[in-house]
Amino acid sequence: MTGNTSEKVVEYTTGGAILMDGVRLRDELIANLAQKIAAEGDPEITLATVLVGDDKPSQVYIKSKQKKALEAGLKSRHNQLGADATQAEVEGVVAELVQDPSVHGILVQLPLPDGLDAERVLDLIPPEKDVDGLTERSMGRLVRGKPGHAPCTPLGVMRLLERYDIPTSGKNAVVVGRSTLVGLPQVLLLGRKGADATVTLAHSRTSDLAKTCRNADIIVAAAGIARLITPDHVKPGAAVIDVGISRTESGIVGDVDFGPVSEVAGAITPMPGGTGPMTIACLMENTYAASKM
């Protein structure tokens, strides 16, 4: 089923929930960015990517980030290091990118091969160029409400909520998972001024997850446990956003049991096709913002 509210196309699941389509919104955001950059006379805005080793999923992620950067009107510059690169070599490459004024954003693809200390590498990136928003200083800025880049996955969740007119102010949100990559920054973004949700952080030691989630108007599931969130966890009409990715024999599965949950939820993201594409779109938005800092 589809409906057309103002110029926005909205699709619904067979259960009647709004389908929060991350692919569609990513394409919209990237097209907007390309238009904006073209209107500014195509300034060179460069995203530098660093990949150490030949991990296949990391190669796929980097390729799709490079492709989307070009579509957004950004330049992408890739730095490939061998799997046997030393800590000093990796730090040397990142330090050069930090010094290079033609580089606006730096993305170090994680995880790094065993034996390399990712924290020390990330610590070299100043907040202005940290378009992934994952360093200690970027996280500090987020906590203190200072200008900087928020981590792309939780930022993508906020964009989906905005795009599909899901109110957050005064609403109860439950974030499942407390990692520094997703859960913790998600709590900050939902609870900060402007978003104004009342946020509960659930994790592996939460005593009754279903009961906790049933209180939520918005659930963000980022535990990495296939089909953890069932209809029993969902208040009728709630918005359910799936961040988790589990690779199973039947393909990629999220933290949300999509079919049954979409019968109860008011809005839901697909997996794949929800938060993943939005992570990449927000990386491009952060890179554009970096060029203005």
Ligand code: NAD
């Ligand atoms: P993580 O392993 O660091 O954190 C998982 C969190 O889930 C932990 O805080 C843990 O306390 C919590 N948890 C584990 N079992 C639980 C349970 N039974 N009930 C409640 N909470 C539980 O993982 P992460 O890096 O935060 O990633 C989470 C998931 O999101 C992974 O599947 C990852 O692949 C995925 N991910 C997706 C995107 C995207 O773009 N969609 C981006 C990053 C991560």
